[in-house]
Amino acid sequence: MFDEIVQRWSEYAATVARACGFEGAQAGIVIGLSVVAGAALLYARRLMRALLTLKARSWAPAVSRMLSTWVKRNDYTGEDFFRADGADQATVTRRQQALARLAAHFQGTYPQSIAWGNAIREGLSDLRFTDAGRVPFPFARAMREQFNLCSVVTDSDGPMLRDLDGHWSLDVTGSYGVNVAGYDQYKEWMQRGWERVKGLGPVLGPLHPLVAENIAMLRSISKLDEVSFHMSGTEAVMAAVRLARFNTRRKLIVCFAGAYHGWWDGVQPGLGSEREINDCLTLKDVHPASLAAIRRMKHDIAGVVVNPIQSFHPNSPPPSDAILLTSDVRKTQDAHAPYAQWLRQLRAVCAECDIPLIFDEVYSGFRLAPGGAQEYFGVQADVVVYGKTVGGGMPIGVCCGKKELMRRFDPDHPMRLAYVIGTFSAHPHVMGAMNEFLRWVTRPEAQQRYDEANQRCAEWAADVNRACATRALPVRVVNLATVWTILFQQPGRYNWLLQYYLRAEGVTLSWVGTGRCLSNMAFTQAHYDALQAKLVAAASRMLVDGWWLDGLDQPERRKAMKSRLMWEMIGSLVQVPRPLKTFYADVMRRKHDDHVASHSHPLNQLFHLLSSSVFIYCYVLIFTDLTTAVTASLVALFVRQFGHAIVEPPCHDKEELLLGFNTPNKTMIVSAYCLIPLANMLAAENWSLATFMEKWPAIAQQWWGLTLVVVLGRVAYLAWLHDFRISMIWFVKLITDPFTDIKAYLPRTASGWRAFLPPYALDQATHKH
Numbered sequence: 025m026f027d028e029i030v031q032r033w034s035e036y037a038a039t040v041a042r043a044c045g046f047e048g049a050q051a052g053i054v055i056g057l058s059v060v061a062g063a064a065l066l067y068a069r070r071l072m073r074a075l076l077t078l079k080a081r082s083w084a085p086a087v088s089r090m091l092s093t094w095v096k097r098n099d100y101t102g103e104d105f106f107r108a109d110g111a112d113q114a115t116v117t118r119r120q121q122a123l124a125r126l127a128a129h130f131q132g133t134y135p136q137s138i139a140w141g142n143a144i145r146e147g148l149s150d151l152r153f154t155d156a157g158r159v160p161f162p163f164a165r166a167m168r169e170q171f172n173l174c175s176v177v178t179d180s181d182g183p184m185l186r187d188l189d190g191h192w193s194l195d196v197t198g199s200y201g202v203n204v205a206g207y208d209q210y211k212e213w214m215q216r217g218w219e220r221v222k223g224l225g226p227v228l229g230p231l232h233p234l235v236a237e238n239i240a241m242l243r244s245i246s247k248l249d250e251v252s253f254h255m256s257g258t259e260a261v262m263a264a265v266r267l268a269r270f271n272t273r274r275k276l277i278v279c280f281a282g283a284y285h286g287w288w289d290g291v292q293p294g295l296g297s298e299r300e301i302n303d304c305l306t307l308k309d310v311h312p313a314s315l316a317a318i319r320r321m322k323h324d325i326a327g328v329v330v331n332p333i334q335s336f337h338p339n340s341p342p343p344s345d346a347i348l349l350t351s352d353v354r355k356t357q358d359a360h361a362p363y364a365q366w367l368r369q370l371r372a373v374c375a376e377c378d379i380p381l382i383f384d385e386v387y388s389g390f391r392l393a394p395g396g397a398q399e400y401f402g403v404q405a406d407v408v409v410y411g412k413t414v415g416g417g418m419p420i421g422v423c424c425g426k427k428e429l430m431r432r433f434d435p436d437h438p439m440r441l442a443y444v445i446g447t448f449s450a451h452p453h454v455m456g457a458m459n460e461f462l463r464w465v466t467r468p469e470a471q472q473r474y475d476e477a478n479q480r481c482a483e484w485a486a487d488v489n490r491a492c493a494t495r496a497l498p499v500r501v502v503n504l505a506t507v508w509t510i511l512f513q514q515p516g517r518y519n520w521l522l523q524y525y526l527r528a529e530g531v532t533l534s535w536v537g538t539g540r541c542l543s544n545m546a547f548t549q550a551h552y553d554a555l556q557a558k559l560v561a562a563a564s565r566m567l568v569d570g571w572w573l574d575g576l577d578q579p580e581r582r583k584a585m586k587s588r589l590m591w592e593m594i595g596s597l598v599q600v601p602r603p604l605k606t607f608y609a610d611v612m613r614r615k616h617d618d619h620v621a622s623h624s625h626p627l628n629q630l631f632h633l634l635s636s637s638v639f640i641y642c643y644v645l646i647f648t649d650l651t652t653a654v655t656a657s658l659v660a661l662f663v664r665q666f667g668h669a670i671v672e673p674p675c676h677d678k679e680e681l682l683l684g685f686n687t688p689n690k691t692m693i694v695s696a697y698c699l700i701p702l703a704n705m706l707a708a709e710n711w712s713l714a715t716f717m718e719k720w721p722a723i724a725q726q727w728w729g730l731t732l733v734v735v736l737g738r739v740a741y742l743a744w745l746h747d748f749r750i751s752m753i754w755f756v757k758l759i760t761d762p763f764t765d766i767k768a769y770l771p772r773t774a775s776g777w778r779a780f781l782p783p784y785a786l787d788q789a790t791h792k793h
């Protein structure tokens with residue numbers, strides 16, 4: 025079919041070319057050029073956009089999407105699970121015991137919840153999705169096998185939840201942001217709201233009179249002209265974007281890096297959706313280049329969408345425990361002044377370019393302040409989207425906007441319309457609960473409740489941080505109003521485990537774990553005190569159980585972990601066959617054992633650094649100048665062995681266990697190397713320097729021959745004594761030692777490029793002797 029179409033068009037193009045006077049090859053060239061020009065025209069717009077926004081673009085969405093199709097599953101199994109940060113065997117054992125204890129605790133404490141979760145997990149895809157995001161993926165499988173946790177709750181009381189097994193826990197999930205005022209308030213609003221509309225019941229289409237009151241309050245809070253109701257935050261964002269496109273007649277939507285706007289793929293250019301998205305541009309948050317890019321692209325931009333909660337951690341994805349990397353991924357900042365300044369600049373640029381500024385306040389609205397982020401940062405948007413708590417406990421999405429941006433009809437073209445509607449829009453029960461909430465939030469006392477709640481949370485964070493500092497715990501709490509997150513001061517691959525320790529202490533966390541937690545107005549001082557005690561206890565337990573390695577040089581450790589992660593990532597892209605992987609692991613383990621046995625003295629390490637540098641140079645030189653290469657490497661070998669013999673003699677023979685040569689072997693080999701020049705000089709019967717220089721190339725060749733005999737002989741001997749694999753482990757270790765030694769013993773100041781070498785030096789950071 026396609027072939028036929030191409031053929032027909034080619035024939036047609038050829039006819040046209042002939043009609044224009046082109047013949048044969050000329051016609052072919054003309055057709056080719058026309059096709060290229062057509063394609064170029066098609067892509068010119070995208071190319072232009074890419075060029076105009078190059079400096080401002082956040083490449084994270086595109087790169088992460090690309091990686092998502094390449095990166096293969098990589099599960100830590102067995103001891104690897106416990107050694108991801110290069111821990112020693114004693115720590116690995118301690119961790120194994122700790123995890124088994126923790127699993128047994130959960131099994132014993134929550135049997136009914138676990139059984140309930142197991143029974144429904146296969147039938148509830150939502151649960152499997154949230155389960156998958158709880159833990160970084162290499163650890164997920166092993167955790168799932170031991171911890172099939174499920175939060176099944178039956179009651180709430182203040183900020184406490186009761187689970188199926190009858191235990192009460194402190195809830196810091198905040199119900200994804202809905203719970204601002206405390207569950208009891210919402211129960212009351214839902215109840216009272218229902219009382220006010222139950223005469224109407226579920227009638228949809230005709231509106232309940234309460235709707236008018238709600239609209240009036242929402243218009244007053246948002247300071248905008250019109251309101252529309254939707255069923256969720258995602259849907260309200262979709263409505264805002266669609267109406268902006270319709271009313272500006274432009275296509276492009278600008279979002280900022282890391283911001284979440286619900287699960288609609290139109291605003292999800294990064295991970296999470298697979299559809300190609302050309303009409304959503306992700307720019308860097310809080311970056312002047314983004315302002316310039318918006319100015320340049322003003323004729324294409326239908327709206328700039330901002331999620332003000334990003335002020336907490338601009339340009340990073342919403343913090344979650346499912347991160348692979350170390351704690352620096354979770355940077356936050358005290359955002360108020362700089363972010364307010366950024367929003368003011370954005371406001372000015374949007375006004376100047378006549379681009380609608382859309383605040384997605386689904387999370388921040390009624391959370392930061394009664395007037396949401398608009399009030400908190402003092403910036404007025406053109407469209408504001410609310411959700412979560414504004415429903416007074418019921419599901420909701422609200423879009424408020426300026427009149428000209430909320431139109432769904434084109435006054436000049438009656439057939440042009442923006443089809444935005446929904447069955448459950450303005451549901452009476454939702455309107456009732458919302459009315460209760462809005463009445464409460466617009467009372468003057470509400471402001472005081474917000475101020476108190478924000479203040480109490482900030483004081484609590486300061487108290488927790490003091491307590492953690494006193495106990496040398498590497499965790500700190502940072503808050504934005506009643507939103508808080510846990511930062512890990514020490515690099516670690518197991519920071520996500522704190523959520524399990526916290527659960528064991530009786531704290532309920534959402535699926536993003538310690539990444540984002542929420543307090544609410546029902547938290548009294550007693551609740552905060554209890555939460556602090558639980559957090560300190562959980563972190564202390566985790567420290568005792570060995571999940572954070574102590575007494576180490578942190579920048580070095582962070583670098584080592586990153587390098588290991590990078591190698592793991594490359595490994596998962598390339599999909600190295602398993603036998604090769606285990607072979608590599610064995611080589612690296614032997615290098616590590618070798619290091620522990622006899623490479624701890626700084627002078628010995630310096631000698632290794634010198635000799636390794638010479639060896640690497642000789643690896644290249646041997647192809648052009650065998651004489652110098654062999655001689656230089658022999659000198660390097662003597663320097664290396666001198667380090668062992670003189671500086672660390674007691675550990676020397678431990679190498680025997682590690683497949684290497686023992687002292688008598690080494691003495692024999694060294695003697696053989698010395699005998700070669702002696703024999704040559706004896707044969708020449710002339711002991712002058714001139715004769716030695718004359719013989720030198722021949723001597724070097726014999727040294728080279730001896731080297732081959734020693735090395736290949738050892739390979740053959742090990743293959744005979746053990747097996748071929750073991751012999752190859754020794755051989756590969758031997759010839760790669762210069763590279764890994766350099767990485768291990770190079771002074772830290774010159775270590776930038778070391779990340780590109782295999783992750784052997786991780787153990788150096790772990791085992792400082």
Ligand SMILES: Cc1ncc(COP(=O)(O)O)c(C=O)c1O
Binds near residue numbers: 259261287386387411
């Ligand atoms: C800023 C923001 N926008 C949109 C949404 C989507 O809201 P919903 O989950 O109600 O669809 C969320 C949800 O967390 C959000 O935080």
